[in-house]
Amino acid sequence: MVLDGAHQADVVVVGGGVAGLVAAREFLKVGLGVVIVEATGHLGGSVSSEEVAGLRVDSGAESFSTRGGAVAELASELGLGDDLVAPARPGGWVRLPSLTRVDVDVTVPLPGAGVLGIPGSPLATDVRRVIGWRGALRAYLDRIRPVLTIGHATTLGQLVNERMGKRVLERLVAPVTRGVYSAHPDHLEVDAVAPGLNEALTTHGSLSGAVLALRSKAPAGSAVGGIVGGMSRLTDALVSSIRFLGGEIETGAAVRAIEQLTDGNELTAELTTGHNAAGPPRWRLVLRDGRSLVARTVVVATPGSVARELLASYVPDGLCTGWPEATPVEIRTLVIDDARLDKAPRGTGVLVAANAGVSGDNEVAARALTHSTAKWAWLSDLAGPGRHVVRLSYGEAGRIPDNTETDLLSTTVRDAARILGVDLKSSAVVGFARTVWMNAQPFASVGQRQRVSRVRDAVSAIPGLGVTGAWLAGTGLASVIPDAATVARALRHELV
Helix, strand or coil: CCCCCEEEEEEEEECCEHHHHHHHHHHHCCCCCEEEEECCCCCECCCCEEEECCEEEECCCCCEECHHHHHHHHHHHCCCHHHEECCCCCCCEEEEECCCCCCCEEEEECCCCEECCEECCCCCHHHHHHHHHHHHHHHHHHHCCCCCCCCCCCEHHHHHHHHHCHHHHHHHHHHHHHHHHCCCHHHEEHHHHCCCHHHHHHHHCCHHHHHHHHHHHCCCCCCEEEECCCCHHHHHHHHHHHHHCCCEEEECCCEEEEEECCCHHHHHCCCCEECCCCCCCCEEEEECCCCEEEEEEEEECCCHHHHHHHHHHHCCCCCCCCCCCCEEEEEEEEEEECHHHHHCCCCCEEEECCCCCCCHHHCCCCCEEEEHHHHCHHHHHHHCCCEEEEEEEECECCECCCCCHHHHHHHHHHHHHHHHCCCCCHHHEEEEEEEEEEEECCCCECCHHHHHHHHHHHHHCCCCEEECCHHHHCCCHHHHHHHHHHHHHHHHHHHC
């Protein structure tokens, strides 16, 4: 589609990531005219893919949380229900500094029964393997200590350290939050990353008891799922559905400003392109190239920094400033021909503790590794015997290793070799790709939920204006998809 002149629609969605696509589809379901404008050249945001050594692999999200069932429900609506799969077992490992020597690292399987690494059974064998007897006994004291009431300002790090001790915090919880949130537990708010833990702790009298209670309420099966062919198929299916329902999409169309119209009736007579919207427009969107769109409703579904700039005129002064900076996340993908990896020496992947391998011969810059062909049977079948896909994640608190292009591959292979415990060679690499995502949002940081609530309240008070996205909803598709659908349905009710 090419926008021409002043283009009119019932709804304009700013941003073509998954949040924007889901919101647009909700309006289209009831016959409303929708235009999606995306500033970049591709759709789906971080749910995208790339070709490496002839294999189509995910370059962003490669799985989804099964929490709430929203992702699976959407996938089924889009015809992907039969292609939903669980990852292989056994699961992931964790790389840690030795408990006896500071210059030695150990890599062991992650304990199974926990929440964000917090153990439900501190004396279990798989827990003791990670934190030792001393750490396990310290964690078990949680069972006999008085209940700690968690306030909204209490961090996950403070909670775990006070209840279970430093070894649980640094060797179990911190590696998980580094992998999921790119942040240390000291910077994460309890209620944001572990909803219900506060109430369960008060009810059951211990943190480990609260963890077991939350685990017992979780649905059976894996906590994460995937799609045969990769998560980017979800983006492809959303785009196909939107186009089938009559939605219009334009990429490379950045919005410069959103203007509220005082009298849309006068403008309506001048419009000759686009949907014949039922009712006068309330908004004008000015694109950076000078073109404009008008609409009855606007949904802003961009990354947080862009959304706050566009919404600055419609929320109280200062509400769109002072937010934490987004954390850049870098994904490096290796396709390796090495039959020694057929045995999946470190399961489906490894989380790296912050102080594991920080110097000397054991130095590792990556914060996590996913052995994708060990995790997903469909990808292993596609790659064939002896060929493996390995993804390494970098970046925490705004930091990405400063590698030059000449040594980027060699340092990535070195990290993979040390994490997997296999002497990999650069000569065995048949494909390499690097993607940097700059819009990872610190949703779970302390105070963020209050900031989000104030923005939502301000925007919801303005008729015909909505906002959604990971910076508000939280990390992962299980948070983004239901939030986008809820925002769209509320605005849809105003229009229909």
